[in-house]
Amino acid sequence: MKITNVETFLLDVPLKQKAITDSQTRLESVEFVAVRLDTDEGITGWGFNWNYTKGMRAVQTVIEDNYAPLLKGRDPLEHKNLMRDLFYTNHFIGRVGITQVGLCAVDLALWDIRLKLANQPLWKYLGSCKTKVKAYNTDGGWLSWTTDELIQDMSSIIDRGFDAVKMKLGRPDPREDYERVKAVRKALGDDVKLMVDVNTVWDLKTAITWGRRLEEFNIEWLEEPMHPFDKKAHAELAHRLDVPIAVGETIYTKYDFRDYIEMGAVDIVQADCTKLSGIDEWLDVAALGRCYNLEVIPHTNVQQKLHVQLAAVTSNAPMVEYCYESLLDIWENPIKVIDGYYTLPEEPGLGCKFTNKVLEDYRIG
Numbered sequence: 001m002k003i004t005n006v007e008t009f010l011l012d013v014p015l016k017q018k019a020i021t022d023s024q025t026r027l028e029s030v031e032f033v034a035v036r037l038d039t040d041e042g043i044t045g046w047g048f049n050w051n052y053t054k055g056m057r058a059v060q061t062v063i064e065d066n067y068a069p070l071l072k073g074r075d076p077l078e079h080k081n082l083m084r085d086l087f088y089t090n091h092f093i094g095r096v097g098i099t100q101v102g103l104c105a106v107d108l109a110l111w112d113i114r115l116k117l118a119n120q121p122l123w124k125y126l127g128s129c130k131t132k133v134k135a136y137n138t139d140g141g142w143l144s145w146t147t148d149e150l151i152q153d154m155s156s157i158i159d160r161g162f163d164a165v166k167m168k169l170g171r172p173d174p175r176e177d178y179e180r181v182k183a184v185r186k187a188l189g190d191d192v193k194l195m196v197d198v199n200t201v202w203d204l205k206t207a208i209t210w211g212r213r214l215e216e217f218n219i220e221w222l223e224e225p226m227h228p229f230d231k232k233a234h235a236e237l238a239h240r241l242d243v244p245i246a247v248g249e250t251i252y253t254k255y256d257f258r259d260y261i262e263m264g265a266v267d268i269v270q271a272d273c274t275k276l277s278g279i280d281e282w283l284d285v286a287a288l289g290r291c292y293n294l295e296v297i298p299h300t301n302v303q304q305k306l307h308v309q310l311a312a313v314t315s316n317a318p319m320v321e322y323c324y325e326s327l328l329d330i331w332e333n334p335i336k337v338i339d340g341y342y343t344l345p346e347e348p349g350l351g352c353k354f355t356n357k358v359l360e361d362y363r364i365g
Helices: 056-071 079-090 098-118 122-126 147-159 174-188 204-217 231-240 254-262 279-291 304-312 325-330 356-361
Strands: 003-014 029-039 044-051 132-137 164-168 193-197 245-247 319-322 341-343
Touching: 003 056, 003 356, 029 056, 029 098, 044 056, 044 098, 056 079, 056 098, 079 098, 098 122, 098 279, 122 304, 132 304, 147 164, 147 174, 164 174, 174 193, 174 204, 204 231, 231 245, 231 254, 254 279, 279 304, 304 319
Parallel strands: 132 164, 132 319, 164 193
Antiparallel strands: 003 029, 029 044, 132 341
16 A cells, blocks of 8 residues: 555634634634545545644644655555654754654554545454543533633533532732632532632742642642643642642643653643644553553544544543534534533544534635
8 A cells, every 4th residue: 555645725714603712712713734644545544733823824834745755655554664754854953843743644544545445443453442432521511601601500510410610820910819729619519529720820929829729629630730841840830739740732742741650740641642743642641651550531623523533442541621612613523522521532533523514614715
């Protein structure tokens, strides 16, 4: 089998809801790069990656200029050799960020080919340890919501069968964050799992002070409290708080996860396949977490179908984030949540192909 063609699609897909915000971003649409790999045996692989804000055109350029020439004519089943060769094209333009976002998209397309050839979905191909995956919901906890809106939205989420929700923190005055968490906990009661996410904007002093205050509300975890590159600060914070510390959304290599874990700077490992180099590196991080008896709960926005399958084959991955519900139908055969649990896909392949309508209606250029 040989790869005969590499095609990329730059997409800008609007949300079907009002703009949402966290402490860093106001979001009205999501940019994607989709990758299509055609083969001489008629099997086509689809991969993708995404970003909250603009900039995916740079990723598209890396794929077309760096990766496509090395992919054409190669056997897609020589997956690991291909990924190694693609990685080493990036000596002087960076090994993470744009180059890795593109590398992951190619990795997913290569996996899609392998899975279609095997006529299996990812979770069956790898061997599952569960038949459904618990979901926790983030879609009702945005920073721009008023306290009344938070309570209303989170209460409706609980009524739909979820028993775990997450809300955003990071307002200029942390006292506002505290009062909002207090109000939500009172409204939801003590039986609902409640997580909070700062999106990296606190410093160590703020994180210690307000992390301690939040402990009274039985928080499941404090997510991304500080700059993700400051492992030392996270280690100190983890040693001074009882609430578990979760990181991973903006950590890009298994070596960084290794350092976080060995320093005791993380309790919940939120490895994101689309921020790492792909599926194999995600599995490496999950195995590393298991060695230290840590839970791996992947950060997820639009990549639920991918992460749910990875969680299904990972014994220390108890649940997966449910977010951006209005974008679920951009995918062929979108994943579903029933009574707070994701159902696993049955169609062969990775299952990360956009519908033809999305590819046509939201393509840029």
